[in-house]
Amino acid sequence: MANDVTLTCRLNKASLPAMNTQQLVYVLIGAAPGSGMAKVQMPLNLSLVLDKSGSMQGEKIQNLRAAANLVVDRLGPQDTISIVAFSDRKYRIAESQLVSDKAALKKGIGRIRDGGGTAISGGMGQGLTELEKALSPDRISRMLLLTDGQTFGDEKACVKLGKKAGDRGIVVNALGLGDDWNEDLLDDIAEASGGAADFIDSPDKIVDFFERFVQSMQDTVVQNAQIVLRLAGGVTPRQVWQVLPMISNLGYRPLSDRDVQVDLGELEKGQPRSLLVEMLVGSRPPGRYRIAQAEVSYDVPGLKLVGEKVRTDILLDVTSDAALARQYDADVMNIVEKVTAFKLQTRALEEAKLGNVAGASQKLRAAATRLLEIGEEDLAQSALEEADNLDKSGQMSSHGTKKLRYETRKLTQRLSP
Numbered sequence: 001m002a003n004d005v006t007l008t009c010r011l012n013k014a015s016l017p018a019m020n021t022q023q024l025v026y027v028l029i030g031a032a033p034g035s036g037m038a039k040v041q042m043p044l045n046l047s048l049v050l051d052k053s054g055s056m057q058g059e060k061i062q063n064l065r066a067a068a069n070l071v072v073d074r075l076g077p078q079d080t081i082s083i084v085a086f087s088d089r090k091y092r093i094a095e096s097q098l099v100s101d102k103a104a105l106k107k108g109i110g111r112i113r114d115g116g117g118t119a120i121s122g123g124m125g126q127g128l129t130e131l132e133k134a135l136s137p138d139r140i141s142r143m144l145l146l147t148d149g150q151t152f153g154d155e156k157a158c159v160k161l162g163k164k165a166g167d168r169g170i171v172v173n174a175l176g177l178g179d180d181w182n183e184d185l186l187d188d189i190a191e192a193s194g195g196a197a198d199f200i201d202s203p204d205k206i207v208d209f210f211e212r213f214v215q216s217m218q219d220t221v222v223q224n225a226q227i228v229l230r231l232a233g234g235v236t237p238r239q240v241w242q243v244l245p246m247i248s249n250l251g252y253r254p255l256s257d258r259d260v261q262v263d264l265g266e267l268e269k270g271q272p273r274s275l276l277v278e279m280l281v282g283s284r285p286p287g288r289y290r291i292a293q294a295e296v297s298y299d300v301p302g303l304k305l306v307g308e309k310v311r312t313d314i315l316l317d318v319t320s321d322a323a324l325a326r327q328y329d330a331d332v333m334n335i336v337e338k339v340t341a342f343k344l345q346t347r348a349l350e351e352a353k354l355g356n357v358a359g360a361s362q363k364l365r366a367a368a369t370r371l372l373e374i375g376e377e378d379l380a381q382s383a384l385e386e387a388d389n390l391d392k393s394g395q396m397s398s399h400g401t402k403k404l405r406y407e408t409r410k411l412t413q414r415l416s417p
Contacts, residue, residue, distance in 0.1 A: 006034045007310045012332040015317040017325035022280045028332045032272035040221045040302045044079040045139040047127035051147040052085040057114040059203040067210035068109045074214045075099040082130030086123030087116025096133040118149040121157040141170045148177040162192035171195040179398040199406040222267035225298040231258045234282030244274035246409040247342045284318045291316045338411040341370040361390040
Protein backbone atom coordinates (compact mmCIF):
# COMPACT_ATOMS: atom_id res chain seq x y z
CA MET A 1 0.00 0.00 0.00
CA ALA A 2 1.39 3.40 -0.97
CA ASN A 3 1.96 6.04 1.70
CA ASP A 4 2.25 3.59 4.59
CA VAL A 5 5.35 5.22 6.05
CA THR A 6 7.24 8.30 4.91
CA LEU A 7 11.00 8.53 5.36
CA THR A 8 12.88 11.83 5.25
CA CYS A 9 16.54 12.76 5.69
CA ARG A 10 18.06 16.20 6.28
CA LEU A 11 21.72 17.13 6.73
CA ASN A 12 23.00 19.90 8.96
CA LYS A 13 25.04 21.01 5.93
CA ALA A 14 24.13 20.12 2.37
CA SER A 15 27.70 20.93 1.28
CA LEU A 16 30.99 20.20 3.00
CA PRO A 17 34.23 22.01 2.17
CA ALA A 18 36.78 19.91 0.34
CA MET A 19 39.36 19.06 3.01
CA ASN A 20 42.04 16.43 3.57
CA THR A 21 40.51 15.24 6.83
CA GLN A 22 37.41 13.64 8.28
CA GLN A 23 34.44 15.94 8.94
CA LEU A 24 31.49 15.60 11.32
CA VAL A 25 28.04 15.43 9.70
CA TYR A 26 24.65 15.31 11.41
CA VAL A 27 21.76 13.57 9.64
CA LEU A 28 18.18 14.03 10.86
CA ILE A 29 16.11 11.01 9.84
CA GLY A 30 12.34 11.00 10.31
CA ALA A 31 9.90 8.11 9.91
CA ALA A 32 6.16 8.65 10.23
CA PRO A 33 2.91 6.99 9.16
CA GLY A 34 1.86 8.45 5.83
CA SER A 35 -1.44 9.84 4.63
CA GLY A 36 -2.67 6.36 3.71
CA MET A 37 -2.81 5.51 7.43
CA ALA A 38 -5.15 8.32 8.47
CA LYS A 39 -8.17 6.05 9.00
CA VAL A 40 -6.30 3.07 10.45
CA GLN A 41 -6.92 2.45 14.16
CA MET A 42 -6.10 -0.67 16.11
CA PRO A 43 -8.06 -1.94 19.11
CA LEU A 44 -6.36 -1.37 22.44
CA ASN A 45 -5.42 -3.64 25.34
CA LEU A 46 -4.74 -1.43 28.36
CA SER A 47 -4.05 -1.99 32.04
CA LEU A 48 -4.07 0.91 34.50
CA VAL A 49 -1.80 0.12 37.46
CA LEU A 50 -2.42 2.82 40.06
CA ASP A 51 -0.82 3.69 43.39
CA LYS A 52 -3.41 3.98 46.19
CA SER A 53 -0.97 4.17 49.11
CA GLY A 54 -1.56 6.53 52.03
CA SER A 55 0.56 9.28 50.48
CA MET A 56 -1.98 9.50 47.61
CA GLN A 57 -4.59 11.06 49.89
CA GLY A 58 -6.56 14.20 49.03
CA GLU A 59 -6.08 15.90 45.68
CA LYS A 60 -3.86 13.11 44.35
CA ILE A 61 -6.40 10.30 44.67
CA GLN A 62 -9.24 12.55 43.52
CA ASN A 63 -7.42 13.48 40.33
CA LEU A 64 -6.33 9.88 39.83
CA ARG A 65 -9.95 8.70 39.89
CA ALA A 66 -10.93 11.49 37.49
CA ALA A 67 -8.11 10.51 35.12
CA ALA A 68 -9.11 6.83 35.20
CA ASN A 69 -12.71 7.78 34.43
CA LEU A 70 -11.52 9.86 31.47
CA VAL A 71 -9.63 6.85 30.11
CA VAL A 72 -12.81 4.76 30.30
CA ASP A 73 -14.71 7.50 28.44
CA ARG A 74 -12.06 7.65 25.67
CA LEU A 75 -12.05 3.91 24.97
CA GLY A 76 -14.45 2.15 22.61
CA PRO A 77 -16.31 -1.19 22.71
CA GLN A 78 -13.53 -2.84 20.69
CA ASP A 79 -10.93 -2.02 23.37
CA THR A 80 -10.09 -4.02 26.49
CA ILE A 81 -9.19 -2.55 29.87
CA SER A 82 -8.15 -3.80 33.29
CA ILE A 83 -7.63 -1.70 36.40
CA VAL A 84 -5.31 -2.61 39.26
CA ALA A 85 -4.69 -0.54 42.38
CA PHE A 86 -1.82 -1.21 44.75
CA SER A 87 -0.47 -0.17 48.12
CA ASP A 88 1.59 -2.78 49.94
CA ARG A 89 -1.09 -5.15 48.57
CA LYS A 90 -2.67 -5.48 45.13
CA TYR A 91 -6.33 -4.90 44.34
CA ARG A 92 -7.96 -5.96 41.06
CA ILE A 93 -10.52 -3.21 40.53
CA ALA A 94 -11.58 -4.51 37.10
CA GLU A 95 -10.42 -7.70 35.41
CA SER A 96 -9.56 -7.61 31.72
CA GLN A 97 -12.75 -6.92 29.77
CA LEU A 98 -14.14 -5.22 26.71
CA VAL A 99 -15.20 -1.65 27.41
CA SER A 100 -18.92 -2.32 27.18
CA ASP A 101 -20.16 -1.39 30.67
CA LYS A 102 -18.57 1.97 31.42
CA ALA A 103 -20.84 2.62 34.41
CA ALA A 104 -19.60 -0.53 36.15
CA LEU A 105 -15.98 0.36 35.43
CA LYS A 106 -16.47 3.83 36.86
CA LYS A 107 -18.18 2.40 39.92
CA GLY A 108 -15.08 0.33 40.59
CA ILE A 109 -12.84 3.36 40.11
CA GLY A 110 -14.97 5.30 42.58
CA ARG A 111 -14.19 2.70 45.27
CA ILE A 112 -10.43 3.31 45.10
CA ARG A 113 -9.35 4.77 48.44
CA ASP A 114 -5.91 5.77 49.68
CA GLY A 115 -4.17 3.77 52.40
CA GLY A 116 -1.19 1.50 53.07
CA GLY A 117 2.41 1.40 51.93
CA THR A 118 3.90 1.00 48.45
CA ALA A 119 4.88 -2.25 46.69
CA ILE A 120 4.91 -1.61 42.95
CA SER A 121 5.76 -5.15 41.82
CA GLY A 122 2.46 -6.57 43.11
CA GLY A 123 0.45 -4.13 41.05
CA MET A 124 2.64 -4.62 37.98
CA GLY A 125 2.41 -8.40 38.22
CA GLN A 126 -1.38 -8.32 38.39
CA GLY A 127 -1.56 -5.79 35.55
CA LEU A 128 0.64 -8.00 33.38
CA THR A 129 -1.54 -11.03 34.12
CA GLU A 130 -4.62 -9.09 33.00
CA LEU A 131 -2.93 -7.80 29.83
CA GLU A 132 -1.92 -11.31 28.82
CA LYS A 133 -5.59 -12.36 28.75
CA ALA A 134 -6.24 -10.16 25.69
CA LEU A 135 -2.75 -10.19 24.19
CA SER A 136 -2.88 -10.28 20.39
CA PRO A 137 -0.73 -9.03 17.51
CA ASP A 138 -3.83 -7.13 16.35
CA ARG A 139 -4.01 -5.03 19.54
CA ILE A 140 -1.84 -2.27 20.96
CA SER A 141 -0.98 -3.53 24.46
CA ARG A 142 0.26 -1.14 27.14
CA MET A 143 0.47 -0.73 30.88
CA LEU A 144 0.15 2.72 32.44
CA LEU A 145 1.82 2.76 35.84
CA LEU A 146 1.48 5.70 38.23
CA THR A 147 3.14 6.04 41.63
CA ASP A 148 4.04 8.84 44.02
CA GLY A 149 6.40 6.94 46.31
CA GLN A 150 9.36 4.65 46.88
CA THR A 151 8.65 0.93 46.60
CA PHE A 152 9.45 -1.49 49.45
CA GLY A 153 12.59 -3.41 48.45
CA ASP A 154 11.17 -4.98 45.28
CA GLU A 155 13.02 -2.84 42.73
CA LYS A 156 14.64 -5.82 40.97
CA ALA A 157 11.29 -7.57 40.70
CA CYS A 158 9.79 -4.43 39.13
CA VAL A 159 12.50 -4.24 36.46
CA LYS A 160 12.12 -7.97 35.73
CA LEU A 161 8.40 -7.42 35.20
CA GLY A 162 9.18 -4.53 32.84
CA LYS A 163 11.46 -6.83 30.84
CA LYS A 164 8.84 -9.59 30.86
CA ALA A 165 6.26 -7.14 29.52
CA GLY A 166 8.61 -5.99 26.76
CA ASP A 167 9.34 -9.60 25.76
CA ARG A 168 5.59 -10.08 25.26
CA GLY A 169 5.21 -6.91 23.19
CA ILE A 170 3.67 -4.92 26.04
CA VAL A 171 4.97 -1.38 26.52
CA VAL A 172 5.05 0.03 30.06
CA ASN A 173 4.75 3.79 30.49
CA ALA A 174 5.57 4.90 34.04
CA LEU A 175 4.50 8.17 35.64
CA GLY A 176 6.01 9.56 38.83
CA LEU A 177 3.86 12.03 40.78
CA GLY A 178 5.42 14.65 43.04
CA ASP A 179 8.99 14.52 44.33
CA ASP A 180 9.26 11.36 46.47
CA TRP A 181 9.71 8.54 43.94
CA ASN A 182 12.67 6.75 42.42
CA GLU A 183 13.35 8.12 38.94
CA ASP A 184 16.08 5.54 38.25
CA LEU A 185 13.63 2.73 38.94
CA LEU A 186 10.80 4.11 36.79
CA ASP A 187 13.21 4.75 33.92
CA ASP A 188 14.56 1.19 34.21
CA ILE A 189 11.05 -0.32 34.28
CA ALA A 190 9.88 1.65 31.26
CA GLU A 191 13.05 1.24 29.19
CA ALA A 192 13.10 -2.52 29.82
CA SER A 193 9.75 -2.72 27.99
CA GLY A 194 10.46 -0.17 25.25
CA GLY A 195 8.42 2.51 27.01
CA ALA A 196 9.22 5.79 28.74
CA ALA A 197 8.87 7.36 32.17
CA ASP A 198 7.72 10.90 32.91
CA PHE A 199 7.34 13.38 35.76
CA ILE A 200 4.03 14.86 36.94
CA ASP A 201 4.87 17.75 39.23
CA SER A 202 1.31 18.51 40.33
CA PRO A 203 -1.83 16.40 40.93
CA ASP A 204 -3.94 18.69 38.75
CA LYS A 205 -1.91 17.53 35.72
CA ILE A 206 -2.72 13.80 36.10
CA VAL A 207 -5.79 13.99 33.86
CA ASP A 208 -3.86 15.68 31.04
CA PHE A 209 -1.11 13.04 31.18
CA PHE A 210 -3.66 10.20 31.03
CA GLU A 211 -5.48 11.87 28.13
CA ARG A 212 -2.25 12.20 26.13
CA PHE A 213 -1.40 8.58 26.90
CA VAL A 214 -4.71 7.28 25.51
CA GLN A 215 -4.37 9.48 22.42
CA SER A 216 -0.88 8.07 21.85
CA MET A 217 -2.23 4.52 22.00
CA GLN A 218 -5.05 5.33 19.60
CA ASP A 219 -2.62 6.94 17.15
CA THR A 220 -0.22 3.98 17.13
CA VAL A 221 -0.55 2.15 13.82
CA VAL A 222 2.96 0.89 12.96
CA GLN A 223 4.82 -1.72 14.98
CA ASN A 224 8.26 -3.38 14.98
CA ALA A 225 9.86 -0.57 13.01
CA GLN A 226 13.61 -0.83 12.50
CA ILE A 227 16.02 1.30 10.53
CA VAL A 228 19.14 0.04 8.81
CA LEU A 229 21.80 2.53 7.70
CA ARG A 230 24.04 1.27 4.91
CA LEU A 231 27.11 3.47 4.92
CA ALA A 232 29.43 4.25 2.04
CA GLY A 233 33.15 3.59 2.35
CA GLY A 234 34.93 6.17 4.48
CA VAL A 235 31.79 6.96 6.52
CA THR A 236 31.81 6.04 10.23
CA PRO A 237 28.86 6.26 12.66
CA ARG A 238 29.54 7.87 16.06
CA GLN A 239 26.23 8.17 17.91
CA VAL A 240 22.53 7.73 17.25
CA TRP A 241 20.09 9.85 19.26
CA GLN A 242 16.34 9.67 19.20
CA VAL A 243 15.13 13.28 19.12
CA LEU A 244 11.38 12.82 18.65
CA PRO A 245 9.12 12.13 20.45
CA MET A 246 11.79 12.75 23.11
CA ILE A 247 15.56 12.71 23.40
CA SER A 248 17.34 9.48 24.27
CA ASN A 249 20.61 7.80 23.35
CA LEU A 250 19.55 4.79 21.30
CA GLY A 251 22.93 3.43 20.38
CA TYR A 252 23.04 1.02 17.45
CA ARG A 253 23.88 -2.57 16.51
CA PRO A 254 26.58 -3.09 13.89
CA LEU A 255 25.37 -5.57 11.28
CA SER A 256 28.65 -5.42 9.36
CA ASP A 257 31.57 -3.03 8.87
CA ARG A 258 29.28 -0.61 7.04
CA ASP A 259 25.72 -1.45 8.16
CA VAL A 260 24.10 -0.45 11.46
CA GLN A 261 20.62 -1.16 12.81
CA VAL A 262 18.45 0.84 15.22
CA ASP A 263 15.11 -0.26 16.70
CA LEU A 264 12.36 2.35 16.32
CA GLY A 265 9.47 0.37 17.82
CA GLU A 266 6.02 1.87 17.32
CA LEU A 267 5.06 4.83 15.12
CA GLU A 268 2.10 7.13 15.75
CA LYS A 269 -0.05 9.07 13.31
CA GLY A 270 0.89 12.74 13.28
CA GLN A 271 4.09 12.17 15.29
CA PRO A 272 7.36 11.40 13.49
CA ARG A 273 9.97 9.29 15.20
CA SER A 274 13.17 11.12 14.42
CA LEU A 275 16.82 10.20 14.85
CA LEU A 276 19.90 12.39 14.87
CA VAL A 277 22.84 10.42 13.53
CA GLU A 278 26.39 11.68 14.07
CA MET A 279 28.82 10.38 11.47
CA LEU A 280 32.34 11.10 10.29
CA VAL A 281 32.80 11.49 6.54
CA GLY A 282 36.26 10.90 5.10
CA SER A 283 38.09 13.19 2.69
CA ARG A 284 36.60 13.44 -0.81
CA PRO A 285 37.22 15.62 -3.88
CA PRO A 286 34.44 18.04 -4.94
CA GLY A 287 31.30 16.28 -6.20
CA ARG A 288 28.01 14.73 -5.09
CA TYR A 289 28.12 11.53 -3.06
CA ARG A 290 25.70 9.02 -1.61
CA ILE A 291 27.11 8.70 1.90
CA ALA A 292 24.42 6.30 3.14
CA GLN A 293 21.10 4.68 2.43
CA ALA A 294 18.40 4.55 5.11
CA GLU A 295 15.88 1.70 5.05
CA VAL A 296 12.97 1.30 7.46
CA SER A 297 11.17 -2.05 7.81
CA TYR A 298 7.85 -2.20 9.66
CA ASP A 299 4.55 -3.98 10.26
CA VAL A 300 1.02 -2.56 10.06
CA PRO A 301 -1.18 -5.15 11.82
CA GLY A 302 -4.32 -3.11 11.13
CA LEU A 303 -3.74 -3.59 7.39
CA LYS A 304 -2.21 -7.09 7.76
CA LEU A 305 1.12 -5.84 6.40
CA VAL A 306 4.32 -7.50 7.62
CA GLY A 307 7.92 -6.69 6.73
CA GLU A 308 7.12 -3.67 4.57
CA LYS A 309 10.09 -1.48 3.63
CA VAL A 310 10.80 2.09 2.58
CA ARG A 311 14.23 3.49 1.76
CA THR A 312 15.94 6.70 0.73
CA ASP A 313 19.47 7.79 -0.16
CA ILE A 314 21.41 10.33 1.88
CA LEU A 315 23.27 12.62 -0.51
CA LEU A 316 26.05 15.07 0.30
CA ASP A 317 27.89 17.61 -1.83
CA VAL A 318 31.59 18.32 -1.36
CA THR A 319 32.48 21.74 -2.66
CA SER A 320 35.39 24.13 -3.10
CA ASP A 321 32.92 27.05 -2.91
CA ALA A 322 33.48 28.56 0.56
CA ALA A 323 30.11 30.36 0.54
CA LEU A 324 28.21 27.12 -0.10
CA ALA A 325 30.19 25.30 2.57
CA ARG A 326 29.17 27.90 5.18
CA GLN A 327 25.43 27.30 4.67
CA TYR A 328 23.62 25.09 7.17
CA ASP A 329 20.11 23.90 8.04
CA ALA A 330 19.01 26.02 11.02
CA ASP A 331 16.36 23.52 12.18
CA VAL A 332 18.80 20.61 12.27
CA MET A 333 21.37 22.71 14.13
CA ASN A 334 18.68 23.76 16.62
CA ILE A 335 18.08 20.08 17.37
CA VAL A 336 21.84 19.50 17.69
CA GLU A 337 21.96 22.29 20.30
CA LYS A 338 19.06 20.76 22.23
CA VAL A 339 20.70 17.34 22.25
CA THR A 340 23.91 19.00 23.47
CA ALA A 341 22.02 20.65 26.36
CA PHE A 342 20.45 17.29 27.21
CA LYS A 343 23.88 15.60 27.22
CA LEU A 344 25.33 18.23 29.55
CA GLN A 345 22.58 17.93 32.16
CA THR A 346 22.67 14.13 31.92
CA ARG A 347 26.41 14.14 32.63
CA ALA A 348 25.84 16.62 35.47
CA LEU A 349 23.31 14.29 37.12
CA GLU A 350 25.71 11.36 36.71
CA GLU A 351 28.55 13.37 38.30
CA ALA A 352 26.30 14.39 41.19
CA LYS A 353 25.32 10.76 41.78
CA LEU A 354 29.01 9.81 41.92
CA GLY A 355 29.69 12.57 44.45
CA ASN A 356 31.70 14.79 42.11
CA VAL A 357 30.08 18.01 43.28
CA ALA A 358 32.45 20.39 41.49
CA GLY A 359 32.14 18.55 38.17
CA ALA A 360 28.35 18.36 38.42
CA SER A 361 28.05 22.07 39.26
CA GLN A 362 30.29 23.02 36.35
CA LYS A 363 28.29 20.92 33.88
CA LEU A 364 24.98 22.30 35.16
CA ARG A 365 26.20 25.85 34.58
CA ALA A 366 27.34 24.87 31.08
CA ALA A 367 23.92 23.32 30.46
CA ALA A 368 22.26 26.52 31.70
CA THR A 369 24.26 28.54 29.16
CA ARG A 370 23.16 26.22 26.35
CA LEU A 371 19.55 26.33 27.50
CA LEU A 372 19.57 30.13 27.54
CA GLU A 373 21.00 30.17 24.02
CA ILE A 374 18.04 28.13 22.73
CA GLY A 375 15.47 30.20 24.63
CA GLU A 376 14.73 27.75 27.49
CA GLU A 377 14.90 30.32 30.30
CA ASP A 378 12.91 28.34 32.88
CA LEU A 379 15.04 25.21 32.53
CA ALA A 380 18.21 27.33 32.51
CA GLN A 381 17.14 28.90 35.81
CA SER A 382 16.48 25.45 37.27
CA ALA A 383 19.96 24.30 36.22
CA LEU A 384 21.56 27.34 37.88
CA GLU A 385 19.54 26.83 41.06
CA GLU A 386 20.65 23.21 41.28
CA ALA A 387 24.27 24.24 40.67
CA ASP A 388 23.91 26.64 43.61
CA ASN A 389 22.40 23.83 45.72
CA LEU A 390 25.41 21.66 44.95
CA ASP A 391 27.85 24.44 45.83
CA LYS A 392 26.09 25.17 49.13
CA SER A 393 25.00 21.74 50.39
CA GLY A 394 26.61 19.18 48.10
CA GLN A 395 23.20 17.94 46.96
CA MET A 396 20.59 18.68 44.33
CA SER A 397 16.91 18.96 45.25
CA SER A 398 14.63 16.06 44.35
CA HIS A 399 12.26 18.35 42.44
CA GLY A 400 15.03 20.05 40.49
CA THR A 401 16.68 16.74 39.61
CA LYS A 402 13.42 15.35 38.22
CA LYS A 403 12.54 18.54 36.37
CA LEU A 404 15.89 18.68 34.57
CA ARG A 405 15.95 14.95 33.89
CA TYR A 406 12.52 14.79 32.29
CA GLU A 407 11.98 18.25 30.81
CA THR A 408 15.26 18.29 28.87
CA ARG A 409 14.13 15.06 27.18
CA LYS A 410 11.26 17.03 25.68
CA LEU A 411 13.26 19.98 24.33
CA THR A 412 12.83 18.82 20.74
CA GLN A 413 9.04 18.77 21.07
CA ARG A 414 9.17 22.56 20.71
CA LEU A 415 10.35 22.08 17.12
CA SER A 416 9.09 19.22 14.98
CA PRO A 417 10.63 19.46 11.51
